Amino acid sequence: MTNKIFFTPGPSELYPTVAKHIQSALEDKIGSISHRSQQFKDIYAHAEAELRTLLQLPDNYEVLFLSSANEIWERAIQNTVEHESFHLVNGSFSKRFYQVSGELGRKATKYEAPFTQGFDAASIHVPATAELVALVQNETSSGASMPVAEINKFREKVSPDTLLFVDAVSSLPIPAFDFNQVDSVYFSVQKCFGLPAGLGVWLLNNRCVAKAEALQAKGVSLGSYHSIPAMLSKAKANQTVETPNVLNLYLLGKVVEDMLQKGIETIREEAATKAQLIYEYIKVSKNFSAAVQEQAHRSVTTIVANTILPASEVNKLLAPYNMAVGSGYGDYKEKQIRIASFPAHSVEQVQALVEKLQELVG
Amino acid sequence: MTNKIFFTPGPSELYPTVAKHIQSALEDKIGSISHRSQQFKDIYAHAEAELRTLLQLPDNYEVLFLSSANEIWERAIQNTVEHESFHLVNGSFSKRFYQVSGELGRKATKYEAPFTQGFDAASIHVPATAELVALVQNETSSGASMPVAEINKFREKVSPDTLLFVDAVSSLPIPAFDFNQVDSVYFSVQKCFGLPAGLGVWLLNNRCVAKAEALQAKGVSLGSYHSIPAMLSKAKANQTVETPNVLNLYLLGKVVEDMLQKGIETIREEAATKAQLIYEYIKVSKNFSAAVQEQAHRSVTTIVANTILPASEVNKLLAPYNMAVGSGYGDYKEKQIRIASFPAHSVEQVQALVEKLQELVG
Numbered sequence: 001m002t003n004k005i006f007f008t009p010g011p012s013e014l015y016p017t018v019a020k021h022i023q024s025a026l027e028d029k030i031g032s033i034s035h036r037s038q039q040f041k042d043i044y045a046h047a048e049a050e051l052r053t054l055l056q057l058p059d060n061y062e063v064l065f066l067s068s069a070n071e072i073w074e075r076a077i078q079n080t081v082e083h084e085s086f087h088l089v090n091g092s093f094s095k096r097f098y099q100v101s102g103e104l105g106r107k108a109t110k111y112e113a114p115f116t117q118g119f120d121a122a123s124i125h126v127p128a129t130a131e132l133v134a135l136v137q138n139e140t141s142s143g144a145s146m147p148v149a150e151i152n153k154f155r156e157k158v159s160p161d162t163l164l165f166v167d168a169v170s171s172l173p174i175p176a177f178d179f180n181q182v183d184s185v186y187f188s189v190q191k192c193f194g195l196p197a198g199l200g201v202w203l204l205n206n207r208c209v210a211k212a213e214a215l216q217a218k219g220v221s222l223g224s225y226h227s228i229p230a231m232l233s234k235a236k237a238n239q240t241v242e243t244p245n246v247l248n249l250y251l252l253g254k255v256v257e258d259m260l261q262k263g264i265e266t267i268r269e270e271a272a273t274k275a276q277l278i279y280e281y282i283k284v285s286k287n288f289s290a291a292v293q294e295q296a297h298r299s300v301t302t303i304v305a306n307t308i309l310p311a312s313e314v315n316k317l318l319a320p321y322n323m324a325v326g327s328g329y330g331d332y333k334e335k336q337i338r339i340a341s342f343p344a345h346s347v348e349q350v351q352a353l354v355e356k357l358q359e360l361v362g
Numbered sequence: 363m364t365n366k367i368f369f370t371p372g373p374s375e376l377y378p379t380v381a382k383h384i385q386s387a388l389e390d391k392i393g394s395i396s397h398r399s400q401q402f403k404d405i406y407a408h409a410e411a412e413l414r415t416l417l418q419l420p421d422n423y424e425v426l427f428l429s430s431a432n433e434i435w436e437r438a439i440q441n442t443v444e445h446e447s448f449h450l451v452n453g454s455f456s457k458r459f460y461q462v463s464g465e466l467g468r469k470a471t472k473y474e475a476p477f478t479q480g481f482d483a484a485s486i487h488v489p490a491t492a493e494l495v496a497l498v499q500n501e502t503s504s505g506a507s508m509p510v511a512e513i514n515k516f517r518e519k520v521s522p523d524t525l526l527f528v529d530a531v532s533s534l535p536i537p538a539f540d541f542n543q544v545d546s547v548y549f550s551v552q553k554c555f556g557l558p559a560g561l562g563v564w565l566l567n568n569r570c571v572a573k574a575e576a577l578q579a580k581g582v583s584l585g586s587y588h589s590i591p592a593m594l595s596k597a598k599a600n601q602t603v604e605t606p607n608v609l610n611l612y613l614l615g616k617v618v619e620d621m622l623q624k625g626i627e628t629i630r631e632e633a634a635t636k637a638q639l640i641y642e643y644i645k646v647s648k649n650f651s652a653a654v655q656e657q658a659h660r661s662v663t664t665i666v667a668n669t670i671l672p673a674s675e676v677n678k679l680l681a682p683y684n685m686a687v688g689s690g691y692g693d694y695k696e697k698q699i700r701i702a703s704f705p706a707h708s709v710e711q712v713q714a715l716v717e718k719l720q721e722l723v724g
Contacts, residue, residue: 001389001390002389004394006391006394006395008394008396010605011393011394011395011396011605012394013394014394018393022384022388028363028364029364029368029376030558031376031380032370032374032375033368033373034373067429067430067604067607068429068604068605069604070587070588070603071588073586074585074587074588096587100586100587103583103585103586104583104586188605190393190605195393196392196393196608197393197397197605197606197607197608197609198429198606198608198610221465221467223436224436224461224466225458225462226433226436227465241432242431242432242433243372243373243550243552243559244560245429245558245607246559247558247559248607
């Protein structure tokens with residue numbers, strides 16, 4: 001039994017209603033139902049419909065459920081890139097997407113910014129031959145974030161056929177995307193949706209689908225069971241190709257329903273309030289300093305701070321108070337902390353964390 | 363709230379201890395822990411160690427956790443087949459594995475037996491050029507099963523470098539495999555392990571690993587994040603590449619621990635008892651007849667019967683008594699029923715099902 005509050009950047013705190021929904025799932029034996037049954041199709045349709053409402057997703061977008069964001073990177077390259085992709089890279093996760101393209105035999109090029117720095121669209125030249133451009137709205141490893149307005153500048157910088165992909169793994173549903181300005185956005189449920197891990201959600205428009213179909217018509221292998229056409233043919237019947245993580249699909253529908261009840265505007269306002277609380281504390285702290293210099297590029301969901309005291313020591317101090325923050329990523333493991341501020345974290349919890357950090361490390 | 367007993371062939375009844383373990387997982391906040399934490403590594407190591415004990419897995423085998431058996435088919439072809447695979451096909455799932463190979467651009471050849479028929483090793487010629495031979499211990503769609511003794515005859519029928527893969531998706535841990543006679547066996551947790559869906563388990567020996575490494579050295583793309591070398595490098599540190607289905611990994615370790623407590627011999631004896639109860643009833647039934655003619659090829663875990671009364675009508679009759687069987691697969695949806703007899707189903711439950719069927723449909 002633990003009462004610890006996880007401010008770790010995913011997996012993180014479960015959304016407050018998850019335990020209750022798991023209870024209902026057990027009572028209704030959701031773990032036993034067939035993934036070809038009407039009951040499952042209803043669960044699938046509900047999750048998709050609630051998500052569409054929450055995100056205000058245009059009708060030309062499809063919603064596909066995969067096993068992780070890692071898988072989405074692979075399927076994106078396999079299904080929409082024949083020769084070349086172009087990647088904005090400023091941290092470990094954007095770098096992985098870039099590497100995946102190379103591992104799948106494509107030419108991957110990149111524009112790289114230093115860790116913890118963001119991007120200005122104006123200074124980036126996108127090769128005309130890039131079929132996919134990987135933008136990163138929120139780099140989970142460094143806390144660098146790209147404003148939606150900046151993302152929206154890319155359409156006119158790229159060839160008409162180029163597809164714009166946006167990594168919002170650890171930020172959706174907080175950024176209010178203009179989905180018409182991009183072609184695909186993806187996220188993982190264990191971040192801002194407060195669910196157990198094991199589900200990646202891929203939003204993609206008809207242009208992505210058409211590209212996959214064109215590649216398939218040319219004889220390019222799109223993979224097997226999780227090619228876009230294979231997934232879509234099942235998705236249209238509210239099903240998946242494989243037996244999926246049914247429990248998580250059920251929970252996703254329930255949690256998004258709860259989020260809609262609360263209201264996306266309230267959730268976004270709270271996100272801003274919580275981020276402000278944390279950044280204001282970091283600014284005056286004797287131990288921490290904001291890792292991302294430019295204010296406009298600071299994430300509101302995964303807040304990264306340089307720390308003088310090693311990250312593990314910070315967590316040792318917090319432990320008796322049942323709180324934990326994330327350590328830095330990779331080489332920054334001890335030199336930075338990462339604080340998740342997700343919809344599952346209440347303003348009060350964030351306030352309590354900030355006060356405790358102030359008291360313990362100044 | 364439902365008290366229905368699911369005799370459906372997966373997802374199916376949850377193992378009786380699953381609800382209790384989910385409760386513990388919630389109390390210990392397993393859904394919130396980092397997949398890079400020591401706590402996660404312990405959960406991973408525990409699941410793997412318990413599985414190794416239950417299955418008596420030789421030391422030259424690796425255990426990898428993927429998202430589904432569908433994914434294992436794809437990764438198997440990508441990682442161990444450069445040119446050609448050979449498939450025994452006698453139902454929808456063995457056919458899918460065959461198709462996956464073709465979709466990934468390999469030459470896939472097959473030996474096909476009619477639906478509901480099994481295989482005799484003696485009559486099958488394996489092409490000398492086949493790099494992977496797909497055997498099917500239990501074809502979930504038709505209820506045709508291959509005795510372990512028959513599987514063990516293949517090693518001497520194939521080239522020294524050929525890898526023998528065994529589909530035990532809906533039968534492990536019931537068959538007592540001689541793992542030294544094959545190279546890989548795989549299963550899904552929502553069948554005989556009685557867990558919520560969302561995890562495929564891939565057992566593979568050093569010969570499979572060596573093949574993947576050799577292909578990689580030749581410049582063949584093994585995919586990206588889920589290539590065998592990528593997965594193994596993390597597995598050796600009790601981790602996965604992506605954020606995995608942590609909850610299911612936790613539950614798998616707990617359920618296998620419970621199975622070990624009960625004893626694999628008891629579980630296997632009960633499986634035989636339950637199968638006998640069902641087949642004996644089918645033999646005398648006026649409505650049902652065994653779909654698989656040859657007794658030695660009849661599955662003990664997914665029992666398929668031809669039905670005069672449409673399968674949906676059978677389930678309508680069973681519904682008031684809180685029982686459900688699986689419908690037939692694909693074209694056989696109404697013409698056959700499939701009864702799962704997994705470790706989660708007690709002898710008493712199977713007895714009650716058989717008695718109720720006898721009473722309702724004769």
